[in-house]
Amino acid sequence: MKTFDPKVFRLGYVALATADIERTKQHYLKAIGLTQTATGDDGSVFLSLGYDQHNIVLSPAGEKALRHVGFQLNPGIAVAEFAKQVRAFGLVAEIKTDSQPGIAELVEVEGPGNSIFQFYGTMEAPAPGFKKTAVAPVRLGHLAVVSPEGEKLVKFYEEFLGFRYTDDIQGIATFLTCNREHHVVNVVSAPESRLHHIAFELKDTAYHAVAADSLRAAGVKQLWGPSGHNIAGYHYDPDKVIVELYTEMDQFIPELGFHEPRPWHEHLPMRPRTWQLTELNAWGAEFSFNLAQG
Ligand SMILES: [Fe+2]
Incomplete structure (x- = not known):
C-alpha cells in the first residue's frame, strides 16, 4: 500500500473575485454567517467561520473568478524548503511575506491550468466565534x-x-x-x-x-x-x-x-x-x- 504522508492537511481558505463585493459580502456575512476579520488595501474583505483569520476572501474585480486557494502545510514542512520542492517539481513558486492579514509567510505557486495556490504554515486565529444564527457552518x-x-x-x-x-x-x-x-x-x-x-x-x-x-x-x-x-x-x-x-x-x-x-x-x-x-x-x-x- 502507498504511504499517506501529504504535504498539506487542510483547506484553509478560498479567495474569490466578485463584481459586486457588497452584495456577495452580505451573502457570506448574513445568510451563511461568517464574520469579517479584516479589510485589505485593495478593498478585499477577509471572512472567518469562527476561528481562523479567514476562510473566505472576497476581492472587487470586473467579474467573478477563483483567485487562489490556501492550503495549510504539515507542521514538519518549512516554507522555504517547500518552495524549493515546488521549483524542483517544475513549477513557479514565490515566497510572500505579509501578503494578507494573519499569514506572515506563504508560498504562492502557479499550478497547472493557471490555478494559483498559497501554502502557509501558520495563520493567526482571532477566533471571533461561530454565529448562533444563519447557516453558521463549522x-x-x-x-x-x-x-x-x-x-x-x-x-x-x-x-x-x-x-x-x-x-x-x-x-x-x-x-x-x-x-x-x-x-x-x-x-x-x-x-x-x-x-x-x-x-x-x-x-x-x-x-x-x-x-x-x-x-x-x-x-x-x-x-x-x-x-x-x-x-x-x-x-x-x-x-x-x-x-x-x-x-x-x-x-x-x-x-x-x-x-x-x-x-x-x-x-x-x-x-x-x-x-x-x-x-x-x-x-x-x-x-x-x-x-x-x-
Ligand atoms: Fe462537493
Whole structure:
C-alpha cells in the first residue's frame, strides 16, 4: 500500500473575485454567517467561520473568478524548503511575506491550468466565534474546480502534494483527499477554467433544515438537495458560485485503503473506484440542476 504522508492537511481558505463585493459580502456575512476579520488595501474583505483569520476572501474585480486557494502545510514542512520542492517539481513558486492579514509567510505557486495556490504554515486565529444564527457552518471542507488541465492538476495534487485518490466519476471528476474526509478537492476535467463549488460542513445533519430555513429567510433558494452519500444541499451565492452545505462525509482510512463502512454503502468495504453517473442517485430524485454547469 502507498504511504499517506501529504504535504498539506487542510483547506484553509478560498479567495474569490466578485463584481459586486457588497452584495456577495452580505451573502457570506448574513445568510451563511461568517464574520469579517479584516479589510485589505485593495478593498478585499477577509471572512472567518469562527476561528481562523479567514476562510473566505472576497476581492472587487470586473467579474467573478477563483483567485487562489490556501492550503495549510504539515507542521514538519518549512516554507522555504517547500518552495524549493515546488521549483524542483517544475513549477513557479514565490515566497510572500505579509501578503494578507494573519499569514506572515506563504508560498504562492502557479499550478497547472493557471490555478494559483498559497501554502502557509501558520495563520493567526482571532477566533471571533461561530454565529448562533444563519447557516453558521463549522468548517470549509472542500472545493471543486473545472480545469482544461485536469489531468496535470490531479498529478500535482497526487504526485507532488501527496493527496490520495478516493474515487472518480467516469474519469471526468476526480476526488482527492489530504486528510480523512472523502475529498478535499474535486477536479473536473473539461475545456474551461473555473470554480465549480465550495463546500462548508454543518454542525450535524439536523442543521440542514436550519440552514435551508435560514437561507430561505435571506431570500436564497435551494438548488438541489439535501441528499447524497455525504448529505449535501446546494445553493448559489450572488455571483452564481455554487455553495454546498454538507454533513456525514465518508471518512477515508488510508491505512486500510477504504472508507469507514456505513449501512448505506453499496459496496462493503467501499474502496476508491470509478462511479458511473447512473450510480450517483440511489434515492431516485431528479437533479434539478446540472452539476457540470455553473
Ligand atoms: Fe462537493
